[in-house]
Amino acid sequence: MPKVELTHHLKRFFPTLGPQTLPATTVAELVRALDGQFPGIAGYLVDERGALRKHVNIFIDGEMVVDRARLGDALDERSEVFIAQALSGG
Amino acid sequence: MSSRLLLGTRKGLVVYTRGPSGWRLSSVHHGGNPVSYAVEDPRDGSWWAALDHGHWGQKLQRSRDQGRSWEEVKAPAYPEDALRGDGKPATLEYIWLIAPGPASQPGRIYLGTNPGGLFVSDDGGDTFTLCRGLWDHPSRVQWSGGGKDTPGIHSLVIHPNDPDHLMVGVSCGGVFESRDGGQRWAPRTKGLVASFLPDPEAEIGHDPHLIVACPSRPEVLWQQNHCGVFRSVDGGARWAEVSGPGAAPRFGFAVAVDEVNPDRAWLVPAVSDERRMAAEGGLSVSTTADGGQTWRELRVGLPQEGCFDLVYRHGLDKRGPTLVFGSTTGNLYVSEDEGESWALVSHTLAPIYSVRLSA
Numbered sequence: 322m323p324k325v326e327l328t329h330h331l332k333r334f335f336p337t338l339g340p341q342t343l344p345a346t347t348v349a350e351l352v353r354a355l356d357g358q359f360p361g362i363a364g365y366l367v368d369e370r371g372a373l374r375k376h377v378n379i380f381i382d383g384e385m386v387v388d389r390a391r392l393g394d395a396l397d398e399r400s401e402v403f404i405a406q407a408l409s410g411g
Numbered sequence: 412m413s414s415r416l417l418l419g420t421r422k423g424l425v426v427y428t429r430g431p432s433g434w435r436l437s438s439v440h441h442g443g444n445p446v447s448y449a450v451e452d453p454r455d456g457s458w459w460a461a462l463d464h465g466h467w468g469q470k471l472q473r474s475r476d477q478g479r480s481w482e483e484v485k486a487p488a489y490p491e492d493a494l495r496g497d498g499k500p501a502t503l504e505y506i507w508l509i510a511p512g513p514a515s516q517p518g519r520i521y522l523g524t525n526p527g528g529l530f531v532s533d534d535g536g537d538t539f540t541l542c543r544g545l546w547d548h549p550s551r552v553q554w555s556g557g558g559k560d561t562p563g564i565h566s567l568v569i570h571p572n573d574p575d576h577l578m579v580g581v582s583c584g585g586v587f588e589s590r591d592g593g594q595r596w597a598p599r600t601k602g603l604v605a606s607f608l609p610d611p612e613a614e615i616g617h618d619p620h621l622i623v624a625c626p627s628r629p630e631v632l633w634q635q636n637h638c639g640v641f642r643s644v645d646g647g648a649r650w651a652e653v654s655g656p657g658a659a660p661r662f663g664f665a666v667a668v669d670e671v672n673p674d675r676a677w678l679v680p681a682v683s684d685e686r687r688m689a690a691e692g693g694l695s696v697s698t699t700a701d702g703g704q705t706w707r708e709l710r711v712g713l714p715q716e717g718c719f720d721l722v723y724r725h726g727l728d729k730r731g732p733t734l735v736f737g738s739t740t741g742n743l744y745v746s747e748d749e750g751e752s753w754a755l756v757s758h759t760l761a762p763i764y765s766v767r768l769s770a
Binding site for chain 1: 467
């Protein structure tokens, strides 16, 4: 099953968050599965239409996802997914 | 007399409490997160905060125990068929206002949002529904962004004797009134001037920075915008400019009106639409006691040089003799004598977005 790791910034809102192995064949399924483990976390990653938030990035084996609108990028059993926030600030 | 002050700031919700020696910082919540608006619901004492996460979207937080614990309430979602004026799918971009409903509607809470949304809850904020009557108003395609990329709703006036009588301020769109609880809306912009529009007297497209009503005389409304200070004495049917020549205030965002006397109002003027900083480097509050015919500048206790403060639309509040304002440079000033003299409470806060006194 794909592995997913998330930025530690999200631990502020989901303190028990850590690397997960979840059943999913697309990024969208992965986000849904994550939300099952950590209710509400999907709303931090995607908007109410399921599109990736502007300042959130998802990488599959080091490559940024292509489909930001529907998160249809495919995953396989060995995919390693990393969910990060863009750096910005002040 | 007010005893608590909730500040929405760029770095969290900051709470001040009045003690024997004056106002003191009592707690900080959601530290580090921008809080676009925070308010105490006078009906049940619950605290509300709208969080504007740079990365993770807009969130709503509620505390039923005065900040000891918080729960995230599901943020409002635009319906699937909701399109912005530019035809793109509407998604929640900003929560500009949290407005508890009247005592006669215990579970009612309103949210003003970008793009152009008025959301309504009747279950204490557990769920919100878009007010379709306003969203589907044919003028919405003419609304535009004002300070943000998309139009936003920042003001709501609920008539104290008729909870179905509502008035909203849209930037940029104008002033809209509903007499049937939000099903049908009509623009109320006659007499306003919008010099930034091709037709300054157009019905749609105005940028009313904030609309407030006198609680005991709700037919008297005040607003300040890019083109002056305006007042209506007939519930918005007709507005009249009351920003006179000379020292009278013209440009600014915030306005407070007396709870009893509809002729008394306070504003924090800025130098001009183009520059948006304190006039001549000094901070002042303008007040009128005659409905805007004459104005006085209140400066006692306020610094008179080196000020770059701007006070946003929700950055000024009044309750009884207490007036308070917070600025973009993190300064917080309080007056206990209706603005005649001021005292600095803090000069080290983050930029302040909202200032709300509670009982």
